[in-house]
Amino acid sequence: MKAILATLGVTASLAFSSQLQAATYIHAGTLIDGTDNDPRSEVTIVVEDGRFARVESGFQQPSDDDTLIDLRQSTVMPGFIDSHTHLSSQLSQGSYMNRFTDNPATTAVRAAHYARLTLHAGFTTVRELGDSDHVSVALRNGISQGLIEGPRIFAAGKSLATTGGHADPTNNTRDSLIGDAPTPADGVVNGPIEARQAVRKRYQDGADLIKLTATGGVLSMASSGDNPQFMMDELESIVTTAQDYGMTVAVHAHGREGMLRAVRAGVDSIEHGTYMDEEVMAAMREHGTYYVPTITAGKSVAERAEIDGFFPEMVRPKARAIGPLIQQTFADAYNAGVNIAFGTDAGVFDHGENYREFGYMVEAGMPAMEAIRSATYHAATLLKQDDDLGTVEAGKLADLVAVEGDPLADISILSEIHFVMRDGQVFKQN
Structure with a gap:
Protein backbone atom coordinates (compact mmCIF):
# COMPACT_ATOMS: atom_id res chain seq x y z
CA MET A 1 0.00 0.00 0.00
CA LYS A 2 2.82 2.39 0.89
CA ALA A 3 4.49 1.62 -2.46
CA ILE A 4 1.25 2.36 -4.31
CA LEU A 5 0.79 5.64 -2.44
CA ALA A 6 4.41 6.53 -3.09
CA THR A 7 3.92 5.81 -6.80
CA LEU A 8 0.75 7.91 -6.84
CA GLY A 9 2.62 10.69 -5.08
CA VAL A 10 5.42 10.63 -7.64
CA THR A 11 2.89 10.58 -10.48
CA ALA A 12 0.99 13.53 -9.00
CA SER A 13 4.23 15.39 -8.44
CA LEU A 14 5.30 14.83 -12.03
CA ALA A 15 1.89 15.94 -13.30
CA PHE A 16 2.04 19.08 -11.18
CA SER A 17 5.59 19.77 -12.36
CA SER A 18 4.51 19.31 -15.96
CA GLN A 19 1.61 21.68 -15.43
CA LEU A 20 3.93 24.36 -14.04
CA GLN A 21 6.27 23.96 -16.98
CA ALA A 22 3.53 24.33 -19.62
CA ALA A 23 3.99 27.55 -21.55
CA THR A 24 1.96 29.83 -23.78
CA TYR A 25 3.45 30.65 -27.17
CA ILE A 26 2.22 33.82 -28.88
CA HIS A 27 2.96 34.29 -32.56
CA ALA A 28 2.99 38.06 -33.17
CA GLY A 29 2.93 39.40 -36.71
CA THR A 30 4.37 42.68 -35.43
CA LEU A 31 5.67 43.46 -31.95
CA ILE A 32 5.98 46.96 -30.50
CA ASP A 33 7.76 46.01 -27.29
CA GLY A 34 7.62 49.35 -25.42
CA THR A 35 11.36 49.96 -25.59
CA ASP A 36 12.91 52.50 -27.92
CA ASN A 37 13.51 49.75 -30.49
CA ASP A 38 11.76 49.67 -33.84
CA PRO A 39 8.83 47.26 -34.28
CA ARG A 40 9.80 43.65 -34.97
CA SER A 41 8.10 41.33 -37.45
CA GLU A 42 7.31 37.63 -36.96
CA VAL A 43 8.09 37.21 -33.28
CA THR A 44 7.32 34.49 -30.74
CA ILE A 45 6.58 35.56 -27.18
CA VAL A 46 6.80 32.77 -24.62
CA VAL A 47 4.88 33.14 -21.35
CA GLU A 48 5.49 30.95 -18.31
CA ASP A 49 3.92 31.35 -14.85
CA GLY A 50 2.45 34.74 -15.70
CA ARG A 51 5.69 36.29 -16.93
CA PHE A 52 7.52 36.67 -20.20
CA ALA A 53 10.06 33.86 -20.40
CA ARG A 54 11.65 34.89 -23.69
CA VAL A 55 11.05 36.77 -26.92
CA GLU A 56 12.39 35.06 -30.04
CA SER A 57 12.58 35.88 -33.71
CA GLY A 58 10.47 33.78 -36.05
CA PHE A 59 7.46 31.65 -35.28
CA GLN A 60 8.75 29.04 -32.86
CA GLN A 61 6.63 25.92 -32.41
CA PRO A 62 5.36 24.89 -28.97
CA SER A 63 5.38 21.35 -27.61
CA ASP A 64 2.18 19.33 -27.29
CA ASP A 65 1.75 20.44 -23.67
CA ASP A 66 1.97 24.14 -24.50
CA THR A 67 -0.69 26.58 -25.73
CA LEU A 68 -0.39 28.49 -28.99
CA ILE A 69 -2.09 31.86 -29.57
CA ASP A 70 -2.06 33.00 -33.18
CA LEU A 71 -1.68 36.78 -33.53
CA ARG A 72 0.20 36.67 -36.82
CA GLN A 73 -2.22 39.17 -38.36
CA SER A 74 -1.93 41.58 -35.45
CA THR A 75 0.28 44.21 -33.88
CA VAL A 76 1.09 43.18 -30.32
CA MET A 77 2.07 45.66 -27.60
CA PRO A 78 2.59 45.72 -23.82
CA GLY A 79 -0.62 46.13 -21.84
CA LYS A 384 8.21 52.78 -10.18
CA GLN A 385 7.13 49.40 -11.54
CA ASP A 386 9.39 49.32 -14.58
CA ASP A 387 11.07 46.13 -13.33
CA ASP A 388 7.74 44.36 -13.85
CA LEU A 389 5.70 46.41 -16.32
CA GLY A 390 5.87 48.58 -19.41
CA THR A 391 7.86 46.51 -21.92
CA VAL A 392 7.79 43.03 -23.42
CA GLU A 393 11.04 41.65 -22.00
CA ALA A 394 12.00 38.41 -20.29
CA GLY A 395 11.14 38.40 -16.58
CA LYS A 396 8.38 41.00 -16.70
CA LEU A 397 4.71 40.38 -16.03
CA ALA A 398 2.95 39.05 -19.13
CA ASP A 399 0.62 41.91 -20.03
CA LEU A 400 -0.22 42.17 -23.74
CA VAL A 401 -2.75 43.78 -26.05
CA ALA A 402 -3.24 43.40 -29.80
CA VAL A 403 -4.96 45.14 -32.70
CA GLU A 404 -5.34 44.37 -36.36
CA GLY A 405 -3.41 46.84 -38.50
CA ASP A 406 -0.62 49.29 -37.77
CA PRO A 407 -1.22 51.81 -34.96
CA LEU A 408 1.89 53.72 -35.98
CA ALA A 409 0.16 54.54 -39.26
CA ASP A 410 -3.32 54.99 -37.78
CA ILE A 411 -3.44 55.54 -34.03
CA SER A 412 -7.25 55.39 -34.04
CA ILE A 413 -7.20 51.58 -34.37
CA LEU A 414 -6.24 51.42 -30.69
CA SER A 415 -9.97 51.82 -30.09
CA GLU A 416 -10.39 48.27 -31.47
CA ILE A 417 -8.36 46.10 -29.11
CA HIS A 418 -9.19 42.45 -29.84
CA PHE A 419 -6.78 40.67 -27.48
CA VAL A 420 -5.98 41.36 -23.83
CA MET A 421 -3.68 39.36 -21.55
CA ARG A 422 -2.88 40.29 -17.96
CA ASP A 423 -0.44 38.28 -15.83
CA GLY A 424 -0.40 35.61 -18.54
CA GLN A 425 -4.19 35.15 -18.43
CA VAL A 426 -6.28 35.91 -21.50
CA PHE A 427 -9.28 38.14 -20.74
CA LYS A 428 -10.30 39.03 -24.29
CA GLN A 429 -9.72 37.30 -27.62
CA ASN A 430 -11.89 38.10 -30.63
Whole structure:
Protein backbone atom coordinates (compact mmCIF):
# COMPACT_ATOMS: atom_id res chain seq x y z
CA MET A 1 0.00 0.00 0.00
CA LYS A 2 2.82 2.39 0.89
CA ALA A 3 4.49 1.62 -2.46
CA ILE A 4 1.25 2.36 -4.31
CA LEU A 5 0.79 5.64 -2.44
CA ALA A 6 4.41 6.53 -3.09
CA THR A 7 3.92 5.81 -6.80
CA LEU A 8 0.75 7.91 -6.84
CA GLY A 9 2.62 10.69 -5.08
CA VAL A 10 5.42 10.63 -7.64
CA THR A 11 2.89 10.58 -10.48
CA ALA A 12 0.99 13.53 -9.00
CA SER A 13 4.23 15.39 -8.44
CA LEU A 14 5.30 14.83 -12.03
CA ALA A 15 1.89 15.94 -13.30
CA PHE A 16 2.04 19.08 -11.18
CA SER A 17 5.59 19.77 -12.36
CA SER A 18 4.51 19.31 -15.96
CA GLN A 19 1.61 21.68 -15.43
CA LEU A 20 3.93 24.36 -14.04
CA GLN A 21 6.27 23.96 -16.98
CA ALA A 22 3.53 24.33 -19.62
CA ALA A 23 3.99 27.55 -21.55
CA THR A 24 1.96 29.83 -23.78
CA TYR A 25 3.45 30.65 -27.17
CA ILE A 26 2.22 33.82 -28.88
CA HIS A 27 2.96 34.29 -32.56
CA ALA A 28 2.99 38.06 -33.17
CA GLY A 29 2.93 39.40 -36.71
CA THR A 30 4.37 42.68 -35.43
CA LEU A 31 5.67 43.46 -31.95
CA ILE A 32 5.98 46.96 -30.50
CA ASP A 33 7.76 46.01 -27.29
CA GLY A 34 7.62 49.35 -25.42
CA THR A 35 11.36 49.96 -25.59
CA ASP A 36 12.91 52.50 -27.92
CA ASN A 37 13.51 49.75 -30.49
CA ASP A 38 11.76 49.67 -33.84
CA PRO A 39 8.83 47.26 -34.28
CA ARG A 40 9.80 43.65 -34.97
CA SER A 41 8.10 41.33 -37.45
CA GLU A 42 7.31 37.63 -36.96
CA VAL A 43 8.09 37.21 -33.28
CA THR A 44 7.32 34.49 -30.74
CA ILE A 45 6.58 35.56 -27.18
CA VAL A 46 6.80 32.77 -24.62
CA VAL A 47 4.88 33.14 -21.35
CA GLU A 48 5.49 30.95 -18.31
CA ASP A 49 3.92 31.35 -14.85
CA GLY A 50 2.45 34.74 -15.70
CA ARG A 51 5.69 36.29 -16.93
CA PHE A 52 7.52 36.67 -20.20
CA ALA A 53 10.06 33.86 -20.40
CA ARG A 54 11.65 34.89 -23.69
CA VAL A 55 11.05 36.77 -26.92
CA GLU A 56 12.39 35.06 -30.04
CA SER A 57 12.58 35.88 -33.71
CA GLY A 58 10.47 33.78 -36.05
CA PHE A 59 7.46 31.65 -35.28
CA GLN A 60 8.75 29.04 -32.86
CA GLN A 61 6.63 25.92 -32.41
CA PRO A 62 5.36 24.89 -28.97
CA SER A 63 5.38 21.35 -27.61
CA ASP A 64 2.18 19.33 -27.29
CA ASP A 65 1.75 20.44 -23.67
CA ASP A 66 1.97 24.14 -24.50
CA THR A 67 -0.69 26.58 -25.73
CA LEU A 68 -0.39 28.49 -28.99
CA ILE A 69 -2.09 31.86 -29.57
CA ASP A 70 -2.06 33.00 -33.18
CA LEU A 71 -1.68 36.78 -33.53
CA ARG A 72 0.20 36.67 -36.82
CA GLN A 73 -2.22 39.17 -38.36
CA SER A 74 -1.93 41.58 -35.45
CA THR A 75 0.28 44.21 -33.88
CA VAL A 76 1.09 43.18 -30.32
CA MET A 77 2.07 45.66 -27.60
CA PRO A 78 2.59 45.72 -23.82
CA GLY A 79 -0.62 46.13 -21.84
CA PHE A 80 -1.48 49.81 -21.59
CA ILE A 81 -1.26 51.76 -18.32
CA ASP A 82 -3.65 54.63 -17.59
CA SER A 83 -1.98 56.81 -14.97
CA HIS A 84 -5.15 58.68 -13.98
CA THR A 85 -8.52 56.99 -13.49
CA HIS A 86 -11.50 57.13 -11.15
CA LEU A 87 -13.16 53.73 -11.37
CA SER A 88 -15.55 54.48 -8.53
CA SER A 89 -17.49 57.11 -10.50
CA GLN A 90 -18.62 58.21 -13.94
CA LEU A 91 -19.78 61.73 -14.68
CA SER A 92 -23.28 62.05 -16.09
CA GLN A 93 -26.14 64.52 -15.95
CA GLY A 94 -27.37 64.46 -12.37
CA SER A 95 -24.34 62.58 -10.99
CA TYR A 96 -23.58 65.39 -8.53
CA MET A 97 -26.44 63.96 -6.44
CA ASN A 98 -24.87 60.48 -6.22
CA ARG A 99 -22.95 61.21 -3.03
CA PHE A 100 -26.26 61.91 -1.30
CA THR A 101 -28.18 58.96 -2.77
CA ASP A 102 -25.73 56.07 -3.38
CA ASN A 103 -24.63 53.66 -0.69
CA PRO A 104 -21.01 52.40 -0.80
CA ALA A 105 -22.26 49.03 -2.05
CA THR A 106 -23.80 50.70 -5.09
CA THR A 107 -20.56 52.52 -5.80
CA ALA A 108 -18.59 49.28 -5.52
CA VAL A 109 -20.85 47.43 -7.96
CA ARG A 110 -20.50 50.20 -10.52
CA ALA A 111 -16.73 50.26 -10.00
CA ALA A 112 -16.50 46.55 -10.79
CA HIS A 113 -18.36 47.17 -14.05
CA TYR A 114 -16.10 50.09 -14.98
CA ALA A 115 -13.01 48.01 -14.16
CA ARG A 116 -14.05 45.32 -16.64
CA LEU A 117 -14.68 47.92 -19.36
CA THR A 118 -11.22 49.37 -18.73
CA LEU A 119 -9.46 46.01 -18.97
CA HIS A 120 -11.28 45.08 -22.17
CA ALA A 121 -10.21 48.41 -23.67
CA GLY A 122 -6.61 47.24 -23.32
CA PHE A 123 -5.61 48.90 -20.06
CA THR A 124 -4.10 46.18 -17.90
CA THR A 125 -2.88 48.57 -15.18
CA VAL A 126 -4.27 51.83 -13.79
CA ARG A 127 -3.44 54.39 -11.15
CA GLU A 128 -6.70 55.04 -9.31
CA LEU A 129 -6.42 58.65 -8.17
CA GLY A 130 -9.17 59.36 -5.70
CA ASP A 131 -12.29 57.59 -4.46
CA SER A 132 -14.63 57.37 -1.50
CA ASP A 133 -15.61 54.60 0.93
CA HIS A 134 -12.33 52.70 0.29
CA VAL A 135 -13.78 51.35 -2.96
CA SER A 136 -10.56 51.38 -4.99
CA VAL A 137 -8.56 49.44 -2.39
CA ALA A 138 -11.29 46.80 -2.14
CA LEU A 139 -11.55 46.67 -5.92
CA ARG A 140 -7.78 46.28 -6.23
CA ASN A 141 -7.83 43.39 -3.78
CA GLY A 142 -10.77 41.69 -5.47
CA ILE A 143 -9.06 41.85 -8.84
CA SER A 144 -5.74 40.55 -7.50
CA GLN A 145 -7.59 37.65 -5.86
CA GLY A 146 -9.33 36.76 -9.12
CA LEU A 147 -12.81 37.62 -7.82
CA ILE A 148 -13.36 40.53 -10.21
CA GLU A 149 -12.28 41.10 -13.79
CA GLY A 150 -10.30 44.29 -14.18
CA PRO A 151 -6.90 45.93 -14.49
CA ARG A 152 -4.12 45.80 -11.93
CA ILE A 153 -4.77 48.78 -9.66
CA PHE A 154 -2.45 51.12 -7.80
CA ALA A 155 -4.85 52.96 -5.50
CA ALA A 156 -4.56 56.35 -3.81
CA GLY A 157 -7.73 56.04 -1.77
CA LYS A 158 -9.31 59.34 -0.76
CA SER A 159 -7.59 62.39 -2.28
CA LEU A 160 -6.11 65.00 0.08
CA ALA A 161 -7.34 68.59 0.13
CA THR A 162 -7.34 71.66 2.35
CA THR A 163 -10.58 73.02 3.78
CA GLY A 164 -12.72 74.14 0.85
CA GLY A 165 -10.20 72.66 -1.58
CA HIS A 166 -10.90 70.70 -4.73
CA ALA A 167 -11.26 67.35 -2.91
CA ASP A 168 -13.04 68.59 0.21
CA PRO A 169 -16.15 66.36 0.23
CA THR A 170 -18.21 68.95 2.13
CA ASN A 171 -18.03 71.76 -0.43
CA ASN A 172 -21.40 73.41 -1.09
CA THR A 173 -23.14 71.10 1.38
CA ARG A 174 -25.63 72.34 3.96
CA ASP A 175 -24.10 72.55 7.45
CA SER A 176 -26.69 70.21 8.97
CA LEU A 177 -25.66 67.48 6.52
CA ILE A 178 -21.96 67.83 7.24
CA GLY A 179 -21.94 67.07 10.97
CA ASP A 180 -18.42 67.27 12.34
CA ALA A 181 -15.85 69.08 10.20
CA PRO A 182 -13.86 66.71 7.97
CA THR A 183 -10.55 65.49 9.36
CA PRO A 184 -7.30 64.09 7.91
CA ALA A 185 -9.03 60.69 7.92
CA ASP A 186 -11.57 62.23 5.51
CA GLY A 187 -8.76 63.65 3.38
CA VAL A 188 -8.95 67.27 4.57
CA VAL A 189 -5.80 68.75 6.12
CA ASN A 190 -4.66 72.13 7.38
CA GLY A 191 -1.02 72.41 8.36
CA PRO A 192 1.93 70.04 8.17
CA ILE A 193 0.96 67.93 11.20
CA GLU A 194 -2.45 67.07 9.76
CA ALA A 195 -0.76 66.47 6.40
CA ARG A 196 1.40 63.77 7.98
CA GLN A 197 -1.62 62.27 9.68
CA ALA A 198 -3.48 62.04 6.37
CA VAL A 199 -0.62 60.22 4.63
CA ARG A 200 -0.34 57.74 7.49
CA LYS A 201 -4.10 57.20 7.38
CA ARG A 202 -3.92 56.42 3.65
CA TYR A 203 -1.17 53.91 4.44
CA GLN A 204 -3.34 52.36 7.14
CA ASP A 205 -6.24 52.18 4.69
CA GLY A 206 -4.06 50.17 2.30
CA ALA A 207 -3.40 52.82 -0.34
CA ASP A 208 -0.42 52.44 -2.70
CA LEU A 209 0.25 56.14 -3.30
CA ILE A 210 -0.92 59.63 -2.36
CA LYS A 211 -3.09 61.96 -4.42
CA LEU A 212 -3.47 65.60 -3.43
CA THR A 213 -5.23 68.57 -5.00
CA ALA A 214 -2.71 71.39 -5.03
CA THR A 215 -5.01 73.85 -6.82
CA GLY A 216 -8.66 74.40 -7.49
CA GLY A 217 -10.37 72.18 -10.03
CA VAL A 218 -12.98 72.20 -12.73
CA LEU A 219 -15.64 69.91 -11.28
CA SER A 220 -15.54 70.87 -7.59
CA MET A 221 -18.21 73.11 -6.10
CA ALA A 222 -15.87 76.04 -5.53
CA SER A 223 -15.36 79.25 -7.46
CA SER A 224 -11.71 78.96 -8.50
CA GLY A 225 -10.38 76.32 -10.84
CA ASP A 226 -6.71 77.19 -10.46
CA ASN A 227 -5.85 78.94 -7.16
CA PRO A 228 -3.06 77.40 -5.02
CA GLN A 229 -4.52 75.47 -2.10
CA PHE A 230 -1.53 74.06 -0.18
CA MET A 231 1.36 75.92 1.47
CA MET A 232 4.93 74.73 1.01
CA ASP A 233 5.26 73.32 4.52
CA GLU A 234 2.12 71.21 3.96
CA LEU A 235 3.37 69.92 0.62
CA GLU A 236 6.81 69.11 1.98
CA SER A 237 5.24 67.30 4.93
CA ILE A 238 3.15 65.13 2.59
CA VAL A 239 6.05 64.31 0.29
CA THR A 240 8.56 63.41 3.01
CA THR A 241 6.02 61.31 4.90
CA ALA A 242 4.94 59.52 1.74
CA GLN A 243 8.57 58.75 0.92
CA ASP A 244 9.02 57.23 4.38
CA TYR A 245 6.19 54.83 3.54
CA GLY A 246 7.43 54.05 0.03
CA MET A 247 4.58 55.94 -1.62
CA THR A 248 4.68 58.25 -4.62
CA VAL A 249 2.69 61.51 -4.77
CA ALA A 250 0.40 62.51 -7.65
CA VAL A 251 -0.80 66.10 -7.76
CA HIS A 252 -3.95 67.52 -9.33
CA ALA A 253 -3.02 71.04 -10.45
CA HIS A 254 -4.30 73.54 -13.01
CA GLY A 255 -2.73 76.77 -11.76
CA ARG A 256 0.90 77.79 -12.22
CA GLU A 257 1.75 78.68 -8.62
CA GLY A 258 0.31 75.48 -7.15
CA MET A 259 2.23 73.41 -9.69
CA LEU A 260 5.49 75.20 -9.00
CA ARG A 261 5.18 74.65 -5.25
CA ALA A 262 4.37 70.97 -5.73
CA VAL A 263 7.26 70.32 -8.10
CA ARG A 264 9.73 72.05 -5.77
CA ALA A 265 8.38 69.97 -2.88
CA GLY A 266 9.39 66.83 -4.78
CA VAL A 267 6.12 65.30 -5.99
CA ASP A 268 6.22 62.57 -8.65
CA SER A 269 3.65 63.81 -11.13
CA ILE A 270 1.50 66.77 -12.10
CA GLU A 271 -1.98 65.90 -13.38
CA HIS A 272 -3.78 68.18 -15.89
CA GLY A 273 -1.25 71.04 -15.70
CA THR A 274 -3.44 73.49 -17.64
CA TYR A 275 -1.67 76.78 -16.91
CA MET A 276 1.85 75.33 -16.94
CA ASP A 277 4.42 77.85 -18.19
CA GLU A 278 8.12 77.73 -19.11
CA GLU A 279 9.24 78.15 -15.48
CA VAL A 280 7.10 75.21 -14.37
CA MET A 281 8.36 73.07 -17.27
CA ALA A 282 11.96 73.89 -16.42
CA ALA A 283 11.36 72.91 -12.80
CA MET A 284 9.75 69.64 -13.90
CA ARG A 285 12.73 68.81 -16.09
CA GLU A 286 15.10 69.64 -13.24
CA HIS A 287 13.24 67.44 -10.74
CA GLY A 288 12.33 64.67 -13.18
CA THR A 289 8.63 65.27 -12.51
CA TYR A 290 6.21 63.51 -14.84
CA TYR A 291 3.30 65.24 -16.55
CA VAL A 292 0.01 63.32 -16.92
CA PRO A 293 -2.05 65.45 -19.33
CA THR A 294 -5.66 64.07 -19.25
CA ILE A 295 -6.55 65.75 -22.55
CA THR A 296 -9.64 63.60 -22.93
CA ALA A 297 -11.11 64.89 -19.69
CA GLY A 298 -10.52 68.47 -20.79
CA LYS A 299 -12.21 67.89 -24.14
CA SER A 300 -15.10 66.11 -22.49
CA VAL A 301 -15.92 68.76 -19.87
CA ALA A 302 -15.71 71.52 -22.49
CA GLU A 303 -18.22 69.68 -24.67
CA ARG A 304 -20.57 68.96 -21.78
CA ALA A 305 -20.43 72.57 -20.57
CA GLU A 306 -22.49 73.44 -23.63
CA ILE A 307 -25.32 71.14 -22.51
CA ASP A 308 -27.82 73.10 -20.44
CA GLY A 309 -28.20 71.58 -16.99
CA PHE A 310 -25.34 69.10 -17.27
CA PHE A 311 -23.13 70.96 -14.78
CA PRO A 312 -24.05 73.15 -11.82
CA GLU A 313 -23.72 76.81 -12.79
CA MET A 314 -20.66 77.20 -10.55
CA VAL A 315 -18.85 74.52 -12.57
CA ARG A 316 -19.91 75.44 -16.09
CA PRO A 317 -17.65 78.50 -16.66
CA LYS A 318 -14.62 76.63 -15.31
CA ALA A 319 -15.28 73.74 -17.69
CA ARG A 320 -15.58 76.13 -20.61
CA ALA A 321 -12.37 78.00 -19.71
CA ILE A 322 -10.01 75.23 -18.62
CA GLY A 323 -11.10 72.20 -20.64
CA PRO A 324 -10.08 73.38 -24.12
CA LEU A 325 -6.56 74.43 -23.01
CA ILE A 326 -5.07 71.11 -21.92
CA GLN A 327 -4.21 69.78 -25.38
CA GLN A 328 -2.09 72.85 -26.17
CA THR A 329 -0.39 72.61 -22.76
CA PHE A 330 0.46 69.01 -23.60
CA ALA A 331 1.97 70.05 -26.94
CA ASP A 332 4.07 72.74 -25.26
CA ALA A 333 5.26 70.35 -22.53
CA TYR A 334 6.18 67.66 -25.05
CA ASN A 335 8.15 70.13 -27.16
CA ALA A 336 9.88 71.38 -23.99
CA GLY A 337 11.13 67.88 -23.13
CA VAL A 338 8.98 67.27 -20.04
CA ASN A 339 8.53 63.58 -19.11
CA ILE A 340 5.02 62.52 -20.11
CA ALA A 341 3.02 59.52 -18.88
CA PHE A 342 -0.33 58.58 -20.38
CA GLY A 343 -3.37 59.39 -18.25
CA THR A 344 -6.96 60.24 -19.05
CA ASP A 345 -9.00 61.05 -15.91
CA ALA A 346 -11.45 58.34 -16.96
CA GLY A 347 -14.64 58.74 -14.98
CA VAL A 348 -14.85 62.38 -16.01
CA PHE A 349 -15.79 60.79 -19.35
CA ASP A 350 -17.08 57.27 -19.96
CA HIS A 351 -14.92 54.36 -18.84
CA GLY A 352 -13.66 52.18 -21.66
CA GLU A 353 -12.96 55.20 -23.88
CA ASN A 354 -9.45 55.70 -22.48
CA TYR A 355 -8.04 55.12 -25.98
CA ARG A 356 -9.22 58.60 -27.03
CA GLU A 357 -6.15 60.08 -25.33
CA PHE A 358 -3.84 58.46 -27.90
CA GLY A 359 -5.55 60.29 -30.74
CA TYR A 360 -5.40 63.66 -29.01
CA MET A 361 -1.72 63.20 -28.20
CA VAL A 362 -0.84 62.37 -31.80
CA GLU A 363 -3.05 65.23 -33.05
CA ALA A 364 -1.03 67.60 -30.84
CA GLY A 365 2.28 66.50 -32.37
CA MET A 366 3.54 63.48 -30.43
CA PRO A 367 4.62 60.61 -32.72
CA ALA A 368 2.44 57.51 -32.42
CA MET A 369 5.33 55.41 -31.10
CA GLU A 370 5.96 57.90 -28.31
CA ALA A 371 2.26 58.00 -27.46
CA ILE A 372 2.31 54.21 -27.08
CA ARG A 373 5.49 54.38 -24.99
CA SER A 374 3.85 57.01 -22.75
CA ALA A 375 1.23 54.37 -21.90
CA THR A 376 3.76 51.57 -21.44
CA TYR A 377 7.39 52.33 -20.59
CA HIS A 378 6.88 55.85 -19.20
CA ALA A 379 3.76 55.04 -17.21
CA ALA A 380 5.54 52.05 -15.66
CA THR A 381 8.50 54.27 -14.80
CA LEU A 382 6.20 56.80 -13.11
CA LEU A 383 4.69 53.96 -11.08
CA LYS A 384 8.21 52.78 -10.18
CA GLN A 385 7.13 49.40 -11.54
CA ASP A 386 9.39 49.32 -14.58
CA ASP A 387 11.07 46.13 -13.33
CA ASP A 388 7.74 44.36 -13.85
CA LEU A 389 5.70 46.41 -16.32
CA GLY A 390 5.87 48.58 -19.41
CA THR A 391 7.86 46.51 -21.92
CA VAL A 392 7.79 43.03 -23.42
CA GLU A 393 11.04 41.65 -22.00
CA ALA A 394 12.00 38.41 -20.29
CA GLY A 395 11.14 38.40 -16.58
CA LYS A 396 8.38 41.00 -16.70
CA LEU A 397 4.71 40.38 -16.03
CA ALA A 398 2.95 39.05 -19.13
CA ASP A 399 0.62 41.91 -20.03
CA LEU A 400 -0.22 42.17 -23.74
CA VAL A 401 -2.75 43.78 -26.05
CA ALA A 402 -3.24 43.40 -29.80
CA VAL A 403 -4.96 45.14 -32.70
CA GLU A 404 -5.34 44.37 -36.36
CA GLY A 405 -3.41 46.84 -38.50
CA ASP A 406 -0.62 49.29 -37.77
CA PRO A 407 -1.22 51.81 -34.96
CA LEU A 408 1.89 53.72 -35.98
CA ALA A 409 0.16 54.54 -39.26
CA ASP A 410 -3.32 54.99 -37.78
CA ILE A 411 -3.44 55.54 -34.03
CA SER A 412 -7.25 55.39 -34.04
CA ILE A 413 -7.20 51.58 -34.37
CA LEU A 414 -6.24 51.42 -30.69
CA SER A 415 -9.97 51.82 -30.09
CA GLU A 416 -10.39 48.27 -31.47
CA ILE A 417 -8.36 46.10 -29.11
CA HIS A 418 -9.19 42.45 -29.84
CA PHE A 419 -6.78 40.67 -27.48
CA VAL A 420 -5.98 41.36 -23.83
CA MET A 421 -3.68 39.36 -21.55
CA ARG A 422 -2.88 40.29 -17.96
CA ASP A 423 -0.44 38.28 -15.83
CA GLY A 424 -0.40 35.61 -18.54
CA GLN A 425 -4.19 35.15 -18.43
CA VAL A 426 -6.28 35.91 -21.50
CA PHE A 427 -9.28 38.14 -20.74
CA LYS A 428 -10.30 39.03 -24.29
CA GLN A 429 -9.72 37.30 -27.62
CA ASN A 430 -11.89 38.10 -30.63
